[in-house]
Amino acid sequence: xxxxxxxxxxxxxxxxxxxxxxxxxxxxxxxxxxxxxxxxxxxxxxxxxxxxxxxxxxxxxxxxxxxxxxxxxxxxxxxxxxxxxxxxxxxxxxxxxxxxxxxxxxxxxxxxxxxxxxxxxxxxxxxxxxxxxxxxxxxxxxxxxxxxxxxxxxxxxxxxxxxxxxxxxxxxxxxxxxxxxxxxxxxxxxxxxxxxxxxxxxxxxxxxxxxxxxxxxxxxxxxxxxxxxxxxxxxxxxxxxxxxxxxxxxxxxxxxxxxxxxxxxxxxxxxxxxxxxxxxxxxxxxxxxxxxxxxxxxxxxxxxxxxxxxxxxxxxxxxxxxxxxxxxxxxxxxxxxxxxxxxxxxxxxxxxxxxxxxxxxxxxxxxxxxxxxxxxxxxxxxxxxxxxxxxxxxxxxxxxxxxxxxxxxxxxxxxxxxxxxxxxxxxxxxxxxxxxx
Numbered sequence: 505x506x507x508x509x510x511x512x513x514x515x516x517x518x519x520x521x522x523x524x525x526x527x528x529x530x531x532x533x534x535x536x537x538x539x540x541x542x543x544x545x546x547x548x549x550x551x552x553x554x555x556x557x558x559x560x561x562x563x564x565x566x567x568x569x570x571x572x573x574x575x576x577x578x579x580x581x582x583x584x585x586x587x588x589x590x591x592x593x594x595x596x597x598x599x600x601x602x603x604x605x606x607x608x609x610x611x612x613x614x615x616x617x618x619x620x621x622x623x624x625x626x627x628x629x630x631x632x633x634x635x636x637x638x639x640x641x642x643x644x645x646x647x648x649x650x651x652x653x654x655x656x657x658x659x660x661x662x663x664x665x666x667x668x669x670x671x672x673x674x675x676x677x678x679x680x681x682x683x684x685x686x687x688x689x690x691x692x693x694x695x696x697x698x699x700x701x702x703x704x705x706x707x708x709x710x711x712x713x714x715x716x717x718x719x720x721x722x723x724x725x726x727x728x729x730x731x732x733x734x735x736x737x738x739x740x741x742x743x744x745x746x747x748x749x750x751x752x753x754x755x756x757x758x759x760x761x762x763x764x765x766x767x768x769x770x771x772x773x774x775x776x777x778x779x780x781x782x783x784x785x786x787x788x789x790x791x792x793x794x795x796x797x798x799x800x801x802x803x804x805x806x807x808x809x810x811x812x813x814x815x816x817x818x819x820x821x822x823x824x825x826x827x828x829x830x831x832x833x834x835x836x837x838x839x840x841x842x843x844x845x846x847x848x849x850x851x852x853x854x855x856x857x858x859x860x861x862x863x864x865x866x867x868x869x870x871x872x873x874x875x876x877x878x879x880x881x882x883x884x885x886x887x888x889x890x891x892x893x894x895x896x897x898x899x900x901x902x903x904x905x906x907x908x909x910x911x912x913x914x915x916x917x918x919x920x921x922x923x924x925x926x927x928x929x930x931x932x933x934x935x936x937x938x939x940x941x
Contacts, residue, residue: 529801536810543817553912556759557822569915571719571891578623578719586658597664598635602710602729602938603846604703608642608695609716611651617717617894618653624720626662628923630930633725636939638706641666644695646680669698690864696842697859700852711847712751717894718843721917723926724751724889728846729938730929731885734832738881747851747871747880750835751844751889755824756908758838764823774812782807828913829886836875836882841909842868843892854878888914 552561568575585591605625609618622641626634641663648654648668659666669676682691696713703711710732728751735746760767785803818826847855858874859867875882888911929935 527801528797528799529805532802533805533809536806536813540810540813540817543814547817547821551821551825553755553916554759554822554825555756555908555912557825558820560822565912566910567915568893570721570917570919571893571915573919574624574627574719574721575620575893577627578620580623581627582619582623582658582662585661586656588657591657591661594661595631595634596662597638598940600940601638601706601708602636602940603712603725604638604640604706604708604710605712605714606640606642606699606703607714607716608644608699609651609653610644615894616652618651619658620893621714621716621718621720622662624718625714625724628722628926629725632930632939636729637725638703638708639664640699640702640706642695642699642702643668644691646676646683665702689866692867693859693863693865693870696867697856700847700856700859704849704852704856707849709849711849711852713842713845713847714890715843715892715894717892718752718890719893720844720890721914722919722922723929726926726929726932726935727889728885729935730932731832731883732846732938733934735883738832745851745880746883747847747855747875747878748882749832749846750839750882750884751846752841752892752911753835753838753884753886753888754840754892754909755912756910757840758824758829760819760823761838763837767819767823770819774815777811777815778807781811829884831886833884833886834881835884839872839882839884840868841892842871843909844890845871851880887911891915 547557547559551557551559553565554560555565585594607621622639626639629637639662641659643651643654643666645651646669653659669679671679679691679694681687682694699713700711703713712728728749731749735749738744738746762768766773782803785798785806789798789803855871855874858877859870862870872882874880891911891914892909
């Protein structure tokens with residue numbers, strides 16, 4: 505039981521509740537609370553994909569949707585061309601490819617993604633697109649026979665070049681030692697250099713390096729070709745060269761940061777909004793809006809309670825929900841990882857020299873270090889054109905790290921819409937020029 509004094513206070517408050525509810529300030533507060541809760545509920549059911557949103561839900565965000573659709577298409581495509589009886593005819597690279605694609609693949613202990621990666625890369629390509637691509641596969645097990653796709657019929661039918669290491673006996677022995685010791689930091693760098701050099705020999709204007717645990721969206725190649733002239737126009741001056749176009753990035757790295765004025769000055773923004781609202785309403789009350797009967801208490805509630813509450817919702821929504829990337833964007837920071845990078849031919853030799861000199865480390869971090877040192881611009885194509893489905897790493901990486909390497913909106917792609925966009929891009933004059941048509 506409450507003490508008698510508290511009982512009296514409670515009774516007095518309750519007797520005054522009807523009076524308080526009649527106040528304009530109370531009505532404004534209740535209405536604002538109702539609207540705020542409606543918006544909050546909407547945000548919970550609509551803005552849950554942004555990993556930096558207060559409404560983020562990891563329970564369903566890693567579920568495959570569009571990737572499963574593409575995986576089914578990829579497996580059907582691979583199985584057709586792996587048939588022992590009457591496989592479909594297939595056109596491979598022409599004499600002057602626009603891009604050389606290199607993919608390094610190794611046997612995995614559990615899930616195997618390689619076939620789906622190649623299938624989703626090639627399925628749906630127009631013959632003109634396929635002729636503009638030169639596809640090279642490096643089977644990076646020192647004994648390639650352990651790889652389940654080695655000697656599969658579809659490899660020779662679909663891929664322009666597929667082989668294992670062409671190195672000296674001494675180098676092969678060293679690679680076997682690295683493989684036995686699970687020294688992925690050195691062997692991974694060697695493999696990346698090997699892939700880059702392979703494409704340099706093809707002499708294509710662009711080199712694309714893919715990892716072997718991805719799913720690509722329909723139309724990925726034409727959208728890439730459409731983006732490249734945009735980059736060239738931005739980099740007409742030699743003082744602003746570029747190193748790569750990123751086809752994959754994760755929104756994990758794109759939350760609010762100190763480089764965002766709205767985030768680093770958050771207290772100031774809250775204060776300015778509250779002060780400006782209070783000042784404006786006080787001025788308006790004395791002029792033409794006098795009939796609104798905004799008393800001082802109502803203005804205080806609006807300025808000091810409602811405004812900061814709704815402003816907080818904006819921050820809670822998450823930066824990427826508010827400002828999603830679109831088209832070709834600079835991404836000199838926060839870009840991750842090496843699932844799909846497009847390099848102009850002229851930037852590759854310098855990168856090879858840098859990686860060779862370092863010889864050991866995380867390839868993605870080393871590429872970023874080289875770009876910083878050489879003042880090379882990095883771009884990304886938004887939205888991402890591929891998904892990283894390899895949630896089990898081939899390099900003994902932690903599951904939490906591989907899960908963070910995820911394109912959180914990729915699974916919302918609409919297959920029919922992407923097919924229409926692909927068909928439209930085939931008629932684009934700029935794309936035709938890139939395809940050498």
